[in-house]
Amino acid sequence: MxxxxxxxxxxxxxxxxxxxxxxxxxxxxxxxxxxxxxxxxxxxxxxxxxxxxxxxxxxxxxxxxxxxxxxxxxxxxxxxxxxxxxxxxxxxxxxxxxxxxxxxxxxxxxxxxxxxxxxxxxxxxxxxxxxxxxxxxxxxxxxxxxxxxxxxxxxxxxxxxxxxxxxxxxxxxxxxxxxxxxxxxxxxxxxxxxxxxxxxxxxxxxxxxxxxxxxxxxxxxxxxxGASNVYRVRVTDHERAAHLLEEAGFAVEPDHGVMRVETDRPPADITRVLGESQLWLEELTAVRPDLETxxxxxxxxxxxxxxxxx
Structure with a gap:
């Protein structure tokens, strides 16, 4: 059967x-x-x-x-x-x-x-x-x-x-x-x-x-x-975080008080880049397309x- x-x-x-x-x-x-x-x-x-x-x-x-x-x-x-x-x-x-x-x-x-x-x-x-x-x-x-x-x-x-x-x-x-x-x-x-x-x-x-x-x-x-390569990132100092991430090769865009970070690298790399400069994450969330999209x-x-x- x-x-x-x-x-x-x-x-x-x-x-x-x-x-x-x-x-x-x-x-x-x-x-x-x-x-x-x-x-x-x-x-x-x-x-x-x-x-x-x-x-x-x-x-x-x-x-x-x-x-x-x-x-x-x-x-x-x-x-x-x-x-x-x-x-x-x-x-x-x-x-x-x-x-x-x-x-x-x-x-x-x-x-x-x-x-x-x-x-x-x-x-x-x-x-x-x-x-x-x-x-x-x-x-x-x-x-x-x-x-x-x-x-x-x-x-x-x-x-x-x-x-x-x-x-x-x-x-x-x-x-x-x-x-x-x-x-x-x-x-x-x-x-x-x-x-x-x-x-x-x-x-x-x-x-x-x-x-x-x-x-x-x-x-x-x-x-x-599909898998997401875009992440929603929130920290206390967005401007400094964006600068650090861009220097590290990440694509960063502001998004209503948070940042959207696009990368093919693992999200742990975002944590590491910011943590090394004493910037601690308040949010790190994968942004996936929904079924409607x-x-x-x-x-x-x-x-x-x-x-x-x-």
């Missing part, structure tokens, strides 16, 4: 336009999601994220290419693996006058799922204590967490979430982030489609970035961000949408 939970090769999806042409939504996409942890699936609006997810779940037909879930070819083999997959792709449909628990009880009965899993699902998404409130009284964040709880009833090994924080306030985003982190730490593989880069960076172990339906970068978050650099020419092929 493959150690990849999701694998696509040369995946392509075309749509026929009203003018008789073809719009390519996904092109030659090779996606590899390893087992365990949280994998971010990132791209500008219209880049093909949702289309890819719909093809994986058998909700849309691929024009070309192959897909595998847990090593099984889909959509042909989807019935054999679907019980291992949970997904929140569209707005959940729950009865507004039922409580959260009653909605899950109804869902469990219709799907033949042991009702004993309801308490565990509610606890995982931190809805214990609010489960007897009516669904219509839930905040948007609580509704999203109940949707995730519904997918957890069948104890999936893979959870696919398509933009789960859309429309949420900061508190709701934090709730969903905490839920996803808990699931990843518990051994569930989570594929998280999102455009909120700061949130993704906090919870994802690896990411795939796409633009115009094709992969732009993929790998562990730390590897994509990497994302914008990769997608700067990709956000115009897919072209039409005649």
């Amino acid at each position: 493959s150690d990849l939970v999701i694998e696509t090769t040369g995946l392509r999806k075309e749509f026929r336009t009203r003018r008789g042409g073809l719009r390519v939504a996904v092109q030659s996409l090779d996606l590899a999601v390893p087992a365990g942890g949280v994998h971010g699936f990132l791209g500008p609006n219209g880049s093909g994220k949702t289309t890819t997810i719909r093809m994986l779940l058998g909700l849309a037909r691929a024009t070309k290419g192959s897909m595998r879930l847990f090593g099984t070819a889909v959509p042909h083999g989807l019935p054999g693996v679907i019980d291992q997959v949970g997904a929140v792709v569209e707005s959940p449909k729950f009865s507004p006058n039922f409580t959260g628990r009653q909605n899950l009880q109804l869902l469990a009965r219709t799907r033949g799922i042991d009702a004993g899993r309801i308490d565990h699902a509610l606890a995982t998404v931190s809805l214990t204590g609010r489960d007897r409130d009516r669904y219509k009284s839930y905040s948007l964040g609580m509704k999203q967490r109940l949707a995730i709880a519904a997918t957890l009833l069948k104890d999936p090994a893979l959870l696919i979430l398509d933009e789960p924080t859309n429309g949420l306030d900061p508190a709701g985003i934090r709730e969903i982030r905490d839920t996803i982190r808990t699931l990843g730490e518990a051994g569930v593989t989570v594929l998280l489609s999102s455009h909120i880069l700061a949130e993704v960076q906090q919870i994802c172990d690896s990411v795939t970035i796409i633009g115009n339906g094709r992969m732009l970068a993929s790998g562990r978050v730390d590897d994509l961000l 990497v994302f914008l650099e990769l997608t700067s020419g990709e956000a115009l949408g897919q072209g039409e092929v005649k």
Whole structure:
């Protein structure tokens, strides 16, 4: 069995336009999601994220290419693996006058799922204590967490979430982030489609970035961000410190009351140069690019949408 939970090769999806042409939504996409942890699936609006997810779940037909879930070819083999997959792709449909628990009880009965899993699902998404409130009284964040709880009833090994924080306030985003982190730490593989880069960076172990339906970068978050050769330096005498560091061959720039020091040498050399002149560091911090910076650099020419092929 493959150690990849999701694998696509040369995946392509075309749509026929009203003018008789073809719009390519996904092109030659090779996606590899390893087992365990949280994998971010990132791209500008219209880049093909949702289309890819719909093809994986058998909700849309691929024009070309192959897909595998847990090593099984889909959509042909989807019935054999679907019980291992949970997904929140569209707005959940729950009865507004039922409580959260009653909605899950109804869902469990219709799907033949042991009702004993309801308490565990509610606890995982931190809805214990609010489960007897009516669904219509839930905040948007609580509704999203109940949707995730519904997918957890069948104890999936893979959870696919398509933009789960859309429309949420900061508190709701934090709730969903905490839920996803808990699931990843518990051994569930989570594929998280999102455009909120700061949130993704906090919870994802690896990411795939796409633009115009094709992969732009993929790998562990730390590897994509890369090693830093810029350091934020604070001392009591910036002018004297800058002079000493420049004499020692460092590139120094002032930066709002601190210094930015660029070098390929180890940061211990900064400490040594200043310490030898009795200047002691108050701060020495590596300045790394964040995921948003990497994302914008990769997608700067990709956000115009897919072209039409005649």
